[in-house]
Amino acid sequence: MNPDIQSREDIQTLVDVFYSRAIKDDTIGYFFTDTMQLSLEEHLPRIYDFWESILFHKSLYKGNVMLKHIELNRLxxxxxxxxxxxxFLWEQSVDQLFQGEFAAEAKHRASLMTQLMKFKLSQSSELGFIQ
Ligand code: HEM
Known part of the structure; x- marks a missing residue:
């Protein structure tokens, strides 16, 4: 039985596993390597902050995640x-490593954000869209 997500270190492990998959993925990998050419050293700490803010109610992440993806979607x-x-890749990474209340919350919150993201991206393609 896997442990639950309990610390920033656990979030780092999860996010690192997810990104190692996402970057190599045939379907979405190119966004990280070609469209954005991300420096993971800079990018990953923001993602750790993001998930620590969500799961442990910290106020570490200060960005605007939807706007970032609206801009990415334009590119x-x-x-x-x-x-x-x-x-799917996120849920697979969570399930591989963790089990419990926080693991379930990590999947639930991601699912809600994917729904919002689909809506925001479709809206942003319409004429006169203001973020
Ligand atoms: C197909 C789906 C997705 C792709 C291809 C994708 C790709 C990317 C890329 C390339 C960036 C870097 C953007 C930049 O630095 O300008 C980014 C940032 C980020 N993504 Fe995603 N993403 C996706 C979905 C999601 C979802 C559903 C979430 C939330 C659950 C999320 C959370 C984040 C966060 C927190 C950042 C950092 C934003 C910041 O720097 O403030 N992504 N994503």
């Missing part, structure tokens, strides 16, 4: 299927 279109696949 290279993100489809609903790709968002579903992102969620």
């Amino acid at each position: 290279a279109k993100i489809s609903d299927q790709q968002i579903d696949h992102w969620l």
Whole structure:
């Protein structure tokens, strides 16, 4: 039986496993390597902050996650299927490593954000959209 997510170190482990998959993934990998050419050293700590803020109610993440993806979607279109696949990789990473209340919350909150993201991206393609 896997342990639950209990600390920032656990979040780091989870996010690192997820990103190692996402970056190599045939369906969504190119967003991280070609569209954005991310420096993981800079990017990953923001993702750790993001999940620590959500799961442990800290106020570490100060960005605007939806706006970031609206901008990304303008550079290279993100489809609903790709968002579903992102969620699949996230759930797979959580399940591989963790089990319990926080693990369930990590999957639930990600699922809600994928729904919001699909809606925001479709809205942002409409004329006159204001974030
Ligand atoms: C197909 C789906 C997705 C793709 C391809 C994707 C890709 C990316 C990329 C390339 C960035 C870097 C953007 C930049 O630095 O300008 C990014 C940032 C980020 N993504 Fe995603 N993402 C997806 C879905 C999601 C979802 C559903 C969430 C939330 C649960 C999420 C959370 C984040 C966060 C927190 C950041 C950091 C934003 C910041 O720097 O403030 N992503 N994503």
